[in-house]
Amino acid sequence: MRPELYWISGSAPSWRVMLAFTLKGVPFTSKRLDHGAGENKTASYLSLNPKGQVPTVVFGGTVIRESIAILAWMDRAFPECPIFGDTxxxxxxxxxxxxxxxxxxxxxxxxxxxxxxxxxxxxxxxxxxxxxxxxxxxxxxxxxxxxxxxxxxxxxxxxxxxxxxxxxxxxxxxxxxxxxxxxxxxxxxxxxxxxxxxxxxxxxxxxxxxxxx
Ligand SMILES: N[C@@H](CCC(=O)N[C@@H](CS)C(=O)NCC(=O)O)C(=O)O
Structure with missing residues (x-):
């Protein structure tokens, strides 16, 4: 099971999360949304992120919003190659x-x-x-x-x-x-x-x- 990352191209907070997955070597499933088509405002996406913002990460039953919270979560969920230091x-x-x-x-x-x-x-x-x-x-x-x-x-x-x-x-x-x-x-x-x-x-x-x- 891989974490799913909902993101929009050109969103700096989304890119942050993608970079963190990449630098930690954690494979993820890309769920790219089309902002122009309003894909971040559909009922199904709003059920994950009520603000209709990206990024959102879904992993099993866990839904995480806010890029910095996602980075902190990721470092605990996947401790290899820490991004918040090792001391x-x-x-x-x-x-x-x-x-x-x-x-x-x-x-x-x-x-x-x-x-x-x-x-x-x-x-x-x-x-x-x-x-x-x-x-x-x-x-x-x-x-x-x-x-x-x-x-x-x-x-x-x-x-x-x-x-x-x-x-x-x-x-x-x-x-x-x-x-x-x-x-x-x-x-x-x-x-x-x-x-x-x-x-x-x-x-x-x-x-x-x-x-x-
Ligand atoms: N504090 C949030 C900011 C998220 C944010 O502002 N996302 C913007 C893209 S950069 C967004 O989803 N905008 C789409 C919209 O609001 O329609 C985070 O760090 O995750």
Whole structure:
């Protein structure tokens, strides 16, 4: 029996969960939903996820919503290749990163990516906030192979789709703010980390299929 992952192409939280399954080497059954066709709002899907959001994971009688909760569940259900560290201290450091990402980084990432994709102006304060946070990761990745240390952990899994989401917005935008257009290119340690992430087994195959078109 394999976990089933309900996901939508281009959804960063969905990609996060797919990456976690991939990095942990846990085979899963893909249940891709078509957002345009409203497949995430059908009665049968709403019975799994009342908000009609992705991702959702179903495993036996267990239904798990919310990407970070899914990652935490996955690490307990499939303990091989931990993504929340293997000691209490390591786990605390990763959770600390995740909470800061959810608390501080998620909003400017979403405002930037959605703004670019919808042709909206990105507020200068958002650009500055994002740049400052990226400077922090740049400094850390100058010393580290991955945010989680020697191997990619949940914090790496959070950041990788987020930066690709912004990059997708930059690709489709007419006039992205220069600091956003070169968010990664201006930061060689993050750029190197993106390459190391992409080269991990199976990671490139998780890239959202409709973004390849
Ligand atoms: N906090 C949730 C966010 C999930 C979420 O926002 N999903 C979006 C895609 S990125 C969604 O399902 N949108 C479809 C809709 O609401 O119609 C998580 O981390 O899983």
């Amino acid at each position: 209490a201290d390591h786990s605390a450091a990763i959770w600390q990163d995740i909470m800061i990402m959810e608390g501080d980084l998620r909003a400017p990432v979403a405002a930037t990516a959605q703004g670019l994709l919808r042709g909206r102006v990105i507020e200068p304060a958002t650009v500055e906030q994002l740049s400052r946070l990226m400077d922090g990761y740049e400094e850390r990745l100058t010393e580290l192979t991955f945010l989680g240390g020697e191997t990619a952990m949940a914090a790496d899994i959070w950041l990788y789709p987020a930066l690709h989401w912004i990059a997708r917005g930059v690709t489709l935008s007419d006039r992205p703010p220069p600091k956003i257009a070169s968010l990664v290119q201006d930061r060689p340690a993050i750029e190197g980390w993106m390459i190391r992430m992409r080269e991990l087994p199976g990671v490139d195959q998780t890239y959202p299929p409709h973004w390849r078109d």
